[in-house]
Amino acid sequence: MRKRSSFDLSAQSEYGSHNLNNWSSMPHQFVAADWEQYRIDYHNPFQALEAPEEEIAIVDKVLARLAELQIIPHTRYDRARFETFRQAVIERFEIPWTAITPRMQCLLWALNAIRQPRNMLAAGIFCGNTFISNAGTGVGPDAVYQADNLVGIEIKLDEAARAERNVRAFDETGVAYIVAGDAVQVVGAFDKPIELLYLDANGTDARSKGIYLDILQAGLAQMPQGALVLAHNSVNCAEKMSDYLDFVRVPQRFTSLNVIFDVEGLEVSAV
Numbered sequence: 001m002r003k004r005s006s007f008d009l010s011a012q013s014e015y016g017s018h019n020l021n022n023w024s025s026m027p028h029q030f031v032a033a034d035w036e037q038y039r040i041d042y043h044n045p046f047q048a049l050e051a052p053e054e055e056i057a058i059v060d061k062v063l064a065r066l067a068e069l070q071i072i073p074h075t076r077y078d079r080a081r082f083e084t085f086r087q088a089v090i091e092r093f094e095i096p097w098t099a100i101t102p103r104m105q106c107l108l109w110a111l112n113a114i115r116q117p118r119n120m121l122a123a124g125i126f127c128g129n130t131f132i133s134n135a136g137t138g139v140g141p142d143a144v145y146q147a148d149n150l151v152g153i154e155i156k157l158d159e160a161a162r163a164e165r166n167v168r169a170f171d172e173t174g175v176a177y178i179v180a181g182d183a184v185q186v187v188g189a190f191d192k193p194i195e196l197l198y199l200d201a202n203g204t205d206a207r208s209k210g211i212y213l214d215i216l217q218a219g220l221a222q223m224p225q226g227a228l229v230l231a232h233n234s235v236n237c238a239e240k241m242s243d244y245l246d247f248v249r250v251p252q253r254f255t256s257l258n259v260i261f262d263v264e265g266l267e268v269s270a271v
């Protein structure tokens with residue numbers, strides 16, 4: 001994957017060309033016209049919100065924008081396998097609630113199918129729904145590649161236990177597994193390349209999602225060029241995440257796109 005040259009003094013965004021000195025105030029954004037209306041019932045997350053072709057079209061547009069920015073190398077994923085995966089989650093997972101919309105579930109699965117991380121770490125995975133949206137491309141009945149370690153990290157012991165039960169109903173190989181602990185510690189101790197890091201931990205104090213930057217910095221040295229960082233809640237928690245968003249939106253560090261297609265949002269950044 002091409003890294004933007006430090007000699008590249010301007011860059012394109014939806015707002016046109018800009019000097020990089022002003023970049024942080026003009027992040028790349030993908031904005032769906034209906035993002036404020038597109039809402040799930042957290043307790044009924046698999047209720048259809050739109051026709052399948054509408055979901056496919058919006059996810060395809062996001063992937064095209066990410067490819068245009070060279071955050072991902074291409075836009076192809078197997079929609080039929082994704083549909084089988086979605087059905088398997090409905091049948092096998094105990095999900096008390098989730099904020100992962102069908103669009104988000106599809107985008108996470110597609111990004112993992114495209115990037116195919118050998119090692120994927122997901123921080124703050126609650127019951128495991130977000131985790132399997134990422135890991136479901138490397139394990140289970142519809143795996144599209146062979147992974148080494150797909151690790152979900154959850155600080156609450158009871159939720160970590162529930163997530164592990166859910167994941168075991170999906171993956172018999174043990175490639176996907178849950179670690180009960182603090183994501184800053186677990187990510188910092190991981191000694192293999194991290195090709196994809198998913199961030200969703202809300203911390204244990206008032207900083208809440210402000211913990212994203214600590215988790216990223218704990219793992220950054222292990223992230224090769226082309227590694228992806230996916231940060232959930234880039235819209236509804238943007239204020240709490242402002243240090244993190246400022247960090248990943250410096251183009252000498254990352255190429256980053258804020259995906260605004262639901263009220264939560266996802267910041268997708270490539271090393």
Ligand SMILES: C[S@@+](CC[C@H](N)C(=O)[O-])C[C@H]1O[C@@H](n2cnc3c(N)ncnc32)[C@H](O)[C@@H]1O
Pocket residue numbers: 097098099100123124125126127129130153154155156159181182183184200201202203204211232
């Ligand atoms: C809000 S939930 C994520 C839910 C997810 N967005 C969904 O819709 O399914 C955040 C999770 O992060 C966990 N968490 C908070 N701080 C953490 C930390 N330092 N390390 C690991 N997990 C953490 C919380 O216990 C919680 O289960």
